Amino acid sequence: MSAPAIQAPRSRPAKASNFELNTWLFMRASGVLLLVLVFGHLFVNLMLGKGIHAIDFAFVAGKWANPFWQVWDLAMLWLAELHGMNGLRTIINDYATKQQTRFWLKTLLYFSAFIVLVLGTLVIFTFDPCIDPSSTLEVCRVK
Template identity: 60%
Template sequence: MSQATIPAPRSGYNRSKSGGSKFELAAWLYMRLSGILLVVLIFGHLYVNMIAGEGVQQIDFGFVAGKWASPFWQIWDLLMLWLAMLHGTNGMRTIISDYAEKPATRMWWQIILYASSLTIIVLGTLVIYTFEPCPAGADPSVLASFCTAD
């Protein structure tokens, strides 16, 4: 039976021997930093939507339209969407790598994951930036109550 040697404390450690990569280190670091930022964004979102003002009763089409009229809230919600989707995608990528044993299975699950994440990010971004509660020339009977018919 051979004995493993333990390196002396504070001796150099070569990560390349252990099979790690710079991408995995960046992904690990991203999870920690995005998690911290997401906590701030989500609790800010919950405070504004659920506690401030009239509470949950205030949330309707007009409330969202009023929020998204401000570039501040558009960027806030966009950051929350992007960070949450990329954070979740990175976590699922790790789970797929851990549990999908066959390379072909792993590849297909990752393709599905990346395609669905990209679709949600693109559609969510389009919704945030192209949302128009009072489109010009629309039938007044279908407009929200706060829209003025021109």
């Protein structure tokens, strides 16, 4: 008696494409890079200086006054968002059985990811701690 045939996974495209291979490679590369970015972020914020007691509005304002930290946090935001979105896309492809359900779930996923990326990027690059001219933050006095 022969074993039943195994069906192809639903997440696989009908035509030959490198899209799934590229997303698989992206997940591995972004995962490694995220480990470096996140642990670097945690080390700088928690281990250097006064640790967790120094983290407040002024601390973030001081960090984001430096373009290096803006790019660091932007890379963390974008990689984490795209990494998570790709993982959820794979889960939707694997578990949503109806084509219409898959379409709407992925539409909501892409829309929400786009909104988070846009708003997060805007916050990082338009953050101004000196909106109040009477602010006592050191960053505001330097300007």
